[in-house]
Amino acid sequence: MGTGGRTGTGSTGTGDGGTDDAADNGYVMIGRQPENRRQLVAKASWTVLWLTYMFYAVVDLVSGRHSAAATALGWGGLVAFVVVYLFLLFGPRPRHRVAGRQLGLLAGLYVLAVLMVATLGGPWLTLLVYVSISSAVLLPVKWAARAIPAVAVTALGLGALKGAADSGLLLVVTAILLGGAAMAAVVQMGRTMRELREARATVAHLAANEERLRLARDLHDLLGHSLSLITLKSELAGRMLPDHPEQAARQVADIEQVGRQALVDVREAVSGFRRPTLDGELAGARTALAAAGVTADLGGAAGRHPDLGPDAEGALAWALREAVTNVVRHSGASRCEIALTEAGDELCLTVTDDGRGPEGPHGNGLTGLTERMALADGRLVTGRARGGGFRLRAYVPLSRRMESVS
Numbered sequence: 001m002g003t004g005g006r007t008g009t010g011s012t013g014t015g016d017g018g019t020d021d022a023a024d025n026g027y028v029m030i031g032r033q034p035e036n037r038r039q040l041v042a043k044a045s046w047t048v049l050w051l052t053y054m055f056y057a058v059v060d061l062v063s064g065r066h067s068a069a070a071t072a073l074g075w076g077g078l079v080a081f082v083v084v085y086l087f088l089l090f091g092p093r094p095r096h097r098v099a100g101r102q103l104g105l106l107a108g109l110y111v112l113a114v115l116m117v118a119t120l121g122g123p124w125l126t127l128l129v130y131v132s133i134s135s136a137v138l139l140p141v142k143w144a145a146r147a148i149p150a151v152a153v154t155a156l157g158l159g160a161l162k163g164a165a166d167s168g169l170l171l172v173v174t175a176i177l178l179g180g181a182a183m184a185a186v187v188q189m190g191r192t193m194r195e196l197r198e199a200r201a202t203v204a205h206l207a208a209n210e211e212r213l214r215l216a217r218d219l220h221d222l223l224g225h226s227l228s229l230i231t232l233k234s235e236l237a238g239r240m241l242p243d244h245p246e247q248a249a250r251q252v253a254d255i256e257q258v259g260r261q262a263l264v265d266v267r268e269a270v271s272g273f274r275r276p277t278l279d280g281e282l283a284g285a286r287t288a289l290a291a292a293g294v295t296a297d298l299g300g301a302a303g304r305h306p307d308l309g310p311d312a313e314g315a316l317a318w319a320l321r322e323a324v325t326n327v328v329r330h331s332g333a334s335r336c337e338i339a340l341t342e343a344g345d346e347l348c349l350t351v352t353d354d355g356r357g358p359e360g361p362h363g364n365g366l367t368g369l370t371e372r373m374a375l376a377d378g379r380l381v382t383g384r385a386r387g388g389g390f391r392l393r394a395y396v397p398l399s400r401r402m403e404s405v406s
Helices: 016-026 037-062 068-090 100-120 122-138 141-162 166-240 245-274 278-291 310-331 364-375 399-405
Strands: 295-300 335-343 346-353 379-384 390-397
Touching: 037 068, 037 100, 037 122, 068 100, 068 122, 100 122, 100 141, 122 141, 122 166, 141 166, 166 245, 278 295, 278 310, 278 335, 310 335, 310 346, 310 364, 310 390, 364 379, 364 390
Parallel strands: 295 335
Antiparallel strands: 335 346, 346 390, 379 390
16 A cells, blocks of 8 residues: 555556456467467466367277277378367357358367267266367357256266266266366356456446536636627727727736636536545445455445535545555455544545555555645545554545635
8 A cells, every 4th residue: 555565656546448458368268269368378288288188089099909990090090079169168269159161160079079988998088078168158048058068968878878987988078067067157258248248348438428518518617608708708809909008908808807717617627527426436436346246334434525616526536545545455354444524524435355464665556645634635545454454544624624724
């Protein structure tokens, strides 16, 4: 939290686009074609690990219990199976639908596995595990929920026909069901995460457009009248200048006053556009903490106080944003409490976590936040929480105090 390993950066949150891009580049989304070299290497590493389960088929081929022709056909079938399986994993595929070519290859993978088990025996039942996992990855959930049990029934029937050992057959059937179900759950979770990221990006885009429209309306309303008045007075001053210089000077003075007021109005509009709100930051804090797996207790934060001025509210909103950012990024906390309480003529925002306590001097984020609080006549107090962790308290004056002082 701005201290040593918890250095506040002064950021106001991570950009969604940046986070998602980093996530997509950092690990391979199951059920998707690799999009860069890092994803290709990561997925290839996991694939090699999965392919070790073909050990039983390889041992069966080198055991010498098959004829030369059967052994040659077995090697050929195994190579064909691996090639089709790898193509399904790494080959191009549509994003939101199942291609007919994929269904054909998956059906071919199933038929080839059945033929290999029927001709070479029980050790080849492990091929059906790959068919089950491929079905979970490639098919929609409703289809996979039917395909995986069908593959398990196939394995059970082939095992009974080939006289496979009961314990080994049960192990293979269990692997088919559990492996397929687990992979289907992971794939569905990945699809849900992608849909949530796309929905969040859409909401952010719509919100940005709405803010642009609001700012455009404000600037139009603020500047339209001022610029029209400046134009008229400029023309009037130009006509008066040769014969009535004193009246022209008064018009120029009016132009200066209108221009200064327009500048003040624009600054206030832009400042209001950039200033965060406490209610908005509380909602964002709840979302950010939940996404980071941190239990959020916002029972003590009721939202905006009726005597809270706009500048003070903006300062508290910045403090809440910085505190939650540090909890999510640096604290390693499992719980975070946020409270808004009155302390005399001040309103106090308290953010407490149960993570790592402060270590060393403040970083840039908390230093900048201290300066921002001072501009709003507030103050910032940070330190170790009771029982460990980190606690941030931000105080701002309420408007009734400002009225009593004046």
